[in-house]
Amino acid sequence: MSGFLSSSIARKVAMALSALFLIFFLIMHLSVNLTSLFSETLFNHLSHFMGTNPMVQFLLQPILIFGVVFHFVMGFVLELKNKKATAVKYAKDNGAANSTWTSRNMVYSGLVILAFIVLHFIDFWIPELNVKYVHGDMSGLLEGTQDFRYFEELQHKFVNPLRVLAYVVSFVLLGLHLSHGFQSAFQSMGFNNKYTKTVKAAGKIYSIIVPAGFILVAVFHFLNH
Amino acid sequence: MNLTLKIWRQKNADDKGQLVDYKVTDISEHMSFLEMMDVLNEQLINKGEEPVAFDHDCREGICGMCSMYINGEAHGPDRGITTCQLHMRSFKDGDTIHIEPFRATAFPVIKDLVVDRTSFDRIQQSGGYISVNTSGNTQDANATPISKIDADKAMDAATCIGCGACVATCKNSSAMLFVGAKVSQYALLPQGQVEATERVLSMVQQMDDEGFGNCTNTGACEVECPKGISLENIARMNREFLKASL
Numbered sequence: 168m169s170g171f172l173s174s175s176i177a178r179k180v181a182m183a184l185s186a187l188f189l190i191f192f193l194i195m196h197l198s199v200n201l202t203s204l205f206s207e208t209l210f211n212h213l214s215h216f217m218g219t220n221p222m223v224q225f226l227l228q229p230i231l232i233f234g235v236v237f238h239f240v241m242g243f244v245l246e247l248k249n250k251k252a253t254a255v256k257y258a259k260d261n262g263a264a265n266s267t268w269t270s271r272n273m274v275y276s277g278l279v280i281l282a283f284i285v286l287h288f289i290d291f292w293i294p295e296l297n298v299k300y301v302h303g304d305m306s307g308l309l310e311g312t313q314d315f316r317y318f319e320e321l322q323h324k325f326v327n328p329l330r331v332l333a334y335v336v337s338f339v340l341l342g343l344h345l346s347h348g349f350q351s352a353f354q355s356m357g358f359n360n361k362y363t364k365t366v367k368a369a370g371k372i373y374s375i376i377v378p379a380g381f382i383l384v385a386v387f388h389f390l391n392h
Numbered sequence: 393m394n395l396t397l398k399i400w401r402q403k404n405a406d407d408k409g410q411l412v413d414y415k416v417t418d419i420s421e422h423m424s425f426l427e428m429m430d431v432l433n434e435q436l437i438n439k440g441e442e443p444v445a446f447d448h449d450c451r452e453g454i455c456g457m458c459s460m461y462i463n464g465e466a467h468g469p470d471r472g473i474t475t476c477q478l479h480m481r482s483f484k485d486g487d488t489i490h491i492e493p494f495r496a497t498a499f500p501v502i503k504d505l506v507v508d509r510t511s512f513d514r515i516q517q518s519g520g521y522i523s524v525n526t527s528g529n530t531q532d533a534n535a536t537p538i539s540k541i542d543a544d545k546a547m548d549a550a551t552c553i554g555c556g557a558c559v560a561t562c563k564n565s566s567a568m569l570f571v572g573a574k575v576s577q578y579a580l581l582p583q584g585q586v587e588a589t590e591r592v593l594s595m596v597q598q599m600d601d602e603g604f605g606n607c608t609n610t611g612a613c614e615v616e617c618p619k620g621i622s623l624e625n626i627a628r629m630n631r632e633f634l635k636a637s638l
């Protein structure tokens with residue numbers, strides 16, 4: 168396998184597969200988040216299920232973490248190789264004449280997403296681990312009450328306008344990353360035929376709707392806490 | 393028209409090199425870009441200076457030698473042509489034109505605008521052929537039925553002239569459009585099937601060994617390719633590669 172993964176094309180395909188997995192994951196994540204706009208109860212129940220179900224916690228979550236880490240590590244490995252392949256730069260290079268800004272700056276939009284993921288881990292994931300596995304409180308209840316804590320915690324995160332701003336900016340860059348990345352992943356896997364137009368259209372729609380959905384959730388709770 | 397040229401001058405592979413300004417006057421808009429370069433070189437020779445070295449051969453868009461990066465684009469601003477097919481009417485009186493060699497770690501500069509593209513030759517030698525018996529008992533090629541669609545696609549892929557514009561223009565110096573075209577032209581034909589597996593594996597291996605970068609699907613190559621080679625060929629190469637590896 169390591170021999171196979173040393174080839175440029177195999178790496179591209181692995182990159183694309185990890186990306187498609189993340190694209191699928193984002194739909195799941197957004198679906199749960201959107202319920203917080205209209206039903207506190209439903210959001211709480213879904214969050215509790217996601218947070219305590221052993222399948223989710225000990226199978227899907229490790230796969231997800233592996234997927235994210237693999238994606239950005241491979242992204243950097245390829246970027247470094249590409250830097251080596253282009254050691255001398257042009258004095259004048261008109262990239263805008265033949266390609267989109269987003270396609271030429273995937274590593275930068277990716278870096279912003281990476282910074283966001285770190286922030287997101289500090290915001291939600293580390294406190295979750297702390298409550299559940301350090302303090303051993305698997306009840307999902309707000310301390311001293313019989314109510315679930317998830318909705319409460321979600322609202323609390325979006326009080327600070329700076330954090331809301333950071334979320335909004337990150338999701339705009341995620342949108343840009345995906346506006347190139349979605350169709351690029353299909354091309355990398357060797358998929359280019361009469362359905363490619365549809366894939367490109369789906370990519371554009373996805374890269375607008377999904378980040379917009381996450382932004383909506385953040386802004387909604389900022390305005391309604 | 394009168395023009396200012398900023399041309400990359402570099403004595404040899406070890407020289408650091410730099411952009412040097414030149415003026416040319418009374419350039420006709422009907423001249424080809426290479427004729428304009430000839431005028432400049434004439435001037436330089438008359439002044440006893442070293443003429444600018446640049447590659448060219450057919451001057452009609454078929455040999456792929458005339459590698460120049462003009463105003464930030466491979467083969468200049470026009471589409472579907474090589475530098476020798478570029479005309480001075482694409483420029484205006486008073487313009488400043490940047491002229492640089494094709495840049496890629498796998499295309500080292502030999503002198504001025506001349507780069508070493510033998511890495512392409514080595515990729516081609518590693519698998520870009522079919523082994524046919526030519527010693528008297530050759531089969532009539534027309535005896536093998538081929539669908540019109542495949543024949544056309546193979547022909548389109550085979551129009552690649554190996555100029556290297558795809559590499560030069562790629563932000564990653566990836567050679568995947570070139571290799572994709574070369575793999576595709578055989579992959580689409582029955583004659584190419586026998587060696588299909590080894591072909592794609594060794595050509596991709598050679599491409600990686602030569603130090604070309606990794607495709608990120610910006611699509612710049614397809615836009616700048618003088619022969620309009622399509623990204624479909626890269627996807628086909630990727631499929632062939634997966635088929636051969638898995």
Ligand code: HEM
Nearest residue numbers: 183186189190239242273274277281348349351352355608
């Ligand atoms: C952790 C931070 C991330 C970094 C550093 C990063 C970086 C990169 C890089 C360098 C590329 C290669 C450029 C290319 O092939 O065009 C790439 C491709 C891609 N990324 Fe990301 N990315 C990150 C997160 C994400 C996320 C969260 C998603 C989606 C949910 C995503 C989806 C994609 C897609 C679809 C591609 C195209 C894959 C291909 O062409 O084969 N990325 N990323």
Ligand code: SF4
Nearest residue numbers: 552553555556558617
């Ligand atoms: S694919 Fe196009 S740009 Fe690349 S070498 Fe062939 S003809 Fe030149």
Ligand code: FES
Nearest residue numbers: 451455456458476
């Ligand atoms: S000199 Fe032959 S293609 Fe330009």
